[in-house]
Amino acid sequence: MQSAGELDRAAARRLVALVCAAQVLVQIGAFFWPALLPRLAPMWGLSNSGAGWITAAFYGAYMLAVPILVPLTDRYDPKRIYLLGVGLTIVGHGLFGLLADDFWSALWCRALTGIGWAGTYMTGLKLLADRVDAKMMSRATAGHAASIGISGALSFATAEWLTYLAGWQSAFLVASLSAVCAWLIIAIIVPAQSHKPAKAADGKGLYDFGPVFKNRSAMAYALAYCVHTLEMSALRGWGVAFLAYVAASTGNKEAVISPAVLVTALGLIGTFASLFGNEMAIRLGRRKLVQSAMFASVLLGGTIGFLGTASYTIAAGLMLFYGFVIWLDSSSLTAGAAGTAEPSRRGATLAVHSTLGYAGGFVGPLMMGWTLDLSGGMSTFGWGVSFAAVAVLMLLALIAFWWIRPRELAGDRGH
Numbered sequence: 001m002q003s004a005g006e007l008d009r010a011a012a013r014r015l016v017a018l019v020c021a022a023q024v025l026v027q028i029g030a031f032f033w034p035a036l037l038p039r040l041a042p043m044w045g046l047s048n049s050g051a052g053w054i055t056a057a058f059y060g061a062y063m064l065a066v067p068i069l070v071p072l073t074d075r076y077d078p079k080r081i082y083l084l085g086v087g088l089t090i091v092g093h094g095l096f097g098l099l100a101d102d103f104w105s106a107l108w109c110r111a112l113t114g115i116g117w118a119g120t121y122m123t124g125l126k127l128l129a130d131r132v133d134a135k136m137m138s139r140a141t142a143g144h145a146a147s148i149g150i151s152g153a154l155s156f157a158t159a160e161w162l163t164y165l166a167g168w169q170s171a172f173l174v175a176s177l178s179a180v181c182a183w184l185i186i187a188i189i190v191p192a193q194s195h196k197p198a199k200a201a202d203g204k205g206l207y208d209f210g211p212v213f214k215n216r217s218a219m220a221y222a223l224a225y226c227v228h229t230l231e232m233s234a235l236r237g238w239g240v241a242f243l244a245y246v247a248a249s250t251g252n253k254e255a256v257i258s259p260a261v262l263v264t265a266l267g268l269i270g271t272f273a274s275l276f277g278n279e280m281a282i283r284l285g286r287r288k289l290v291q292s293a294m295f296a297s298v299l300l301g302g303t304i305g306f307l308g309t310a311s312y313t314i315a316a317g318l319m320l321f322y323g324f325v326i327w328l329d330s331s332s333l334t335a336g337a338a339g340t341a342e343p344s345r346r347g348a349t350l351a352v353h354s355t356l357g358y359a360g361g362f363v364g365p366l367m368m369g370w371t372l373d374l375s376g377g378m379s380t381f382g383w384g385v386s387f388a389a390v391a392v393l394m395l396l397a398l399i400a401f402w403w404i405r406p407r408e409l410a411g412d413r414g415h
Contacts, residue, residue, distance in 0.1 A: 012131065012140075015127075015128065015131060015190065016128060016140050016143055016144070018185060018186070018189055018190055019124050019127060019128055019144065019147075019186075019190070020143055020144060020146070020147035021147070021182075021185060022086075022124070022182040022185045022186050023120070023121075023124055023144065023147045023148050023151065023182070024147050024148075024150060024151040024182075025151075025178045025179060025181045025182035025185070026086050026089055026117075026120055026151075026178070026179045026182040026183075027117075027147075027148050027151035027152055027155070028151045028154060028155055028158060028175055028178050029089075029093045029113075029155060029159075029171070029172060029174075029175020029176070029178065029179070030058075030113075030117065030151070030152055030155055031152055031155035031156055031159070031236060032093075032155060032158075032159040032171050032172060032175060033054060033055060033058075033096075033106070033110060034055055034156070034236055034237045034238075034239075034240060034365075035155065035156040035157075035159035035160060035240055035260050035263070036159055036160075036163060036168050036171070037051055037055070037237075037240060037241055038240060038241055038244050038259075039163070039168065040106075040168065044101070044102050044103065044106070046103060047369075047373065048369040048372045048373050048377070048378075049366075049369045049370055049373050050103050050369075051369060052237070052365050052366045052367075052368060052369025052370065053103075053107060053366060053369070054103065054106050054107050054110055055110075055233075055237040055365035055366070055369075056237075056361075056362045056363070056364075056365050056366040057107045057108075057110040057111040057114065058110045058111065058113060058114040058117070058361075059114060059229075059233060059358045059359075059361035059362035059364075059365075060111065060114065060358075060362040061110075061111035061112070061113075061114030061115045061118070062114040062115065062117050062118045062121075062354075062358040062361070062362075063118075063355050063358040063359045063361075063362055064115075064118075065114070065115040065118035065119070066118040066122065066351050066354045066355050066358065067207075067209075067351045067352070067355050069081055069084075069085065069118050069119045069123065069351075070118070070122045070123060070126065070347050070348075070350055070351035070354065071207055071347050071348045071351050072347070073123055073126045073127075073130075073347040074344065074345065074346070074347035074348060077192055078123045078124075078126045078127040078130065078347075079127060079186060079190060079192060081119050081123045082119065082120055082123045082124055082127060082186055083183060083186060083187055084119050085115075085116050085117065085118065085119020085120035085121075085123060086116065086119075086120055086179055086182050086183040086186070087116070087183060088112060088113070088115050088116030088119060089113055089116030089117060089120060089176075089179045090116075090176050090179045090180055090183065091112060091116070091176075092109055092110070092111075092112035092113030092114075092115075092116055093109075093113060093172045093173070093175040093176035093179060094172070094173060094176035095109045095112065096109035096110070096113070096172040097169045097170065097171070097172030097173040097175075097176065098169070098173070100172075114358075116179075118354075118358075121148070121354065122350045122351065122353075122354045124144060125141060125144050125334070125338065125350060126346065126347050126350055127190075128140045128141075128144060129141075129338050129346055129350075130346075137335065137338065137339060137409075139278070141278070141331050141334055141335040141338060142274060142275050142278035142279075142331040142335065143275075144331075145271075145274050145275075145330055145331035145334065146271045146274060146275050146331070149267060149268075149270055149271030149274055149327065149330070150267070150268065150271050152236070152267050153263075153264050153265070153266065153267020153268040153270065153271060154264060154267070154268075155264075155267075156240065156260045156261070156263045156264040156267070157260055157261050157264035158171070159171045159260070160258065160260040160261070162174055207348075209348055209351075209352055211342065211345055211348075212341075212345060212348050212349050212352045213352070215340065215341065215342065215349065216404055216406070217336075217340040217404075217406035217407040218336075218337045218340045218341050218349050218352075218353070218406075219352075219404075220336075220400070220401055220404040220405070220406035221290075221333050221334075221336035221337040221340070221353065221406055222333075222337050222349075222352055222353040222356045222357070223356060223397065223400055223401070223404075224290060224294065224329075224333055224397055224400075224401045225333040225334065225337065225353055225356060225357040225360075226356040226357055226359060226360040226397070227360055227393050227394050227396075227397035228294075228326070228329065228330065228333060228357070228360070228397075229357040229358060229360040229361040229364070230360030230361060230363050230364040230367075230390065230393060231297060231301065231326055231360075231364065231390050231393075231394055232326050232327070232330070232361070232364070233360070233361040233362075233364040233365055234364035234365055234367065234368045234386075234387075234390050235266075235319070235322065235323065235326060236263065236267070237364065237365030237368065238365060238368045238369075238386075239259070239262075239263045239266065239319060240259040240260055240263050241259075241378075242259075242305075242308070242315070242319075242383060243259035243262055243263070243312070243315055243316065243319070244259045245309075245378045245383070246308060246309055246311070246312050246315040247259065247312050249309065250309075250310075250311055250312055252311075252312040257316065262316050262319065262320070263319075265320060266319055266320055266323035267323070269320055269323055269324050269327075270323045270324065270326065270327030270330070271327065272324075273323070273324045273325070273326075273327040273328045273330075274327045274328070274330040274331045274332075275331070276328070277289055277293065277327070277328040277329050277330070277331065277332050278331045278332050278335060281329075281332040281335075282409075282413070283413055284413055285408060285413045286332055286335075286336055286406075286408050286409060287401075287405065287406065287408065289328070289329060289332055290329045290332055290333060290336075290401060291398060291401060291402060292328075293325055293326075293328040293329035294329070294394055294397060294398040294401065295398060296325040296328075297322075297325050297326055297391070297394045298391050298394050298395045298398065299391075300318065300321065300322045300325055300391075301322070301387050301388065301390050301391030301394060302387070302388050302391040303318075304318045304319065304322055304387050305380070305382075305383035305384035305385065305386055305387035305388060306380060306383075306384035306388075308383070309379075309380040309383055309384075334350075334353065335409060336406060336409065337349060337350065337353040338350060338353075339409040340406065340407050340409070364390065367386075367389060367390070368386045368390075371385055371386040371389055372386055
């Protein structure tokens with residue numbers, strides 16, 4: 001039986017397709033900076049730590065903005081918040097292409113883009129969650145994550161291609177225009193919410209996150225997502241630089257598959273892994289899938305930096321497999337948080353979930369940059385220690401997740 005505001009199956013599928021298409025367009029420029037980091041960092045005289053700060057600024061701004069923007073979707077139509085976020089993304093990419101020429105200008109432009117993404121990522125998911133039924137929510141979440149994963153993956157190769165054609169500034173300007181298309185899709189085609197969101201049954205205020213933190217199940221998924229995003233952002237933020245180092249240090253400077261293309265492939269494989277992982281979570285149980293993915297991440301993260309520097313082929317193979325494992329529980333974690341949230345506080349729950357996730361996203365690339373500098377720069381030892389540090393944090397997250405034992409979702413095995 002449908003609740004107020006839920007769409008019939010055909011309308012729900014159309015809505016999912018439209019939101020996913022918009023997310024592809026708005027996310028395409030998200031990783032232009034990491035893709036172009038090996039080119040721009042030497043040009044601007046940046047240290048590894050400085051480059052890490054610019055990468056982290058996107059996640060840091062997101063982390064600060066999302067607790068303000070996403071809870072608003074519990075009281076107002078998520079479409080309105082989404083359009084605001086896309087608008088800020090348009091401005092952030094446009095200013096980067098027009099004005100960025102050193103550490104500070106790049107950092108502030110990336111921060112503005114991060115605020116835009118804070119008003120776009122989880123608000124897009126909330127827009128879907130409010131209008132589809134509980135059984136469809138898990139797959140809608142997976143499709144939403146897949147659209148972002150595909151776009152994020154293509155971001156690396158697209159940045160390299162556009163830079164080759166017309167210079168790096170043009171890449172960011174194209175990203176801005178792509179976000180304009182996303183804004184038009186949502187503004188013109190997606191209908192406004194047909195009902196006023198219900199107030200929380202507990203009578204708490206919009207920004208009272210106490211009930212969210214007391215929801216042990218949702219918080220278990222959110223804490224795991226924090227370290228998951230830390231690991232993912234560390235790999236995406238430094239993956240091109242790692243492969244470029246291996247290519248140069250092993251004499252394979254003219255690799256058949258460039259680092260940017262490999263990281264694109266990594267993202268595409270990760271998108272498939274996220275969809276596959278969500279289906280396995282439904283069939284095997286969400287906890288079992290998440291714990292297996294986290295354990296495999298610990299093993300790969302502890303070895304990739306030490307073994308991968310031996311040859312470009314080994315580095316590429318390990319990175320692609322590592323990416324598959326990292327992304328395996330991506331949509332499963334977000335679906336877990338959304339599905340075990342109190343419906344009237346789903347926006348607030350997703351805000352906490354996403355804030356913790358992007359807190360990890362902020363720390364990941366920054367921690368990699370710091371560790372590289374503290375360990376003497378790019379070397380087998382430096383890369384090994386940097387990736388191993390991430391693996392240690394994932395091990396701690398695995399222990400916490402196992403101890404809390406969050407709930408399964410409707411439709412999951414064992415529910």
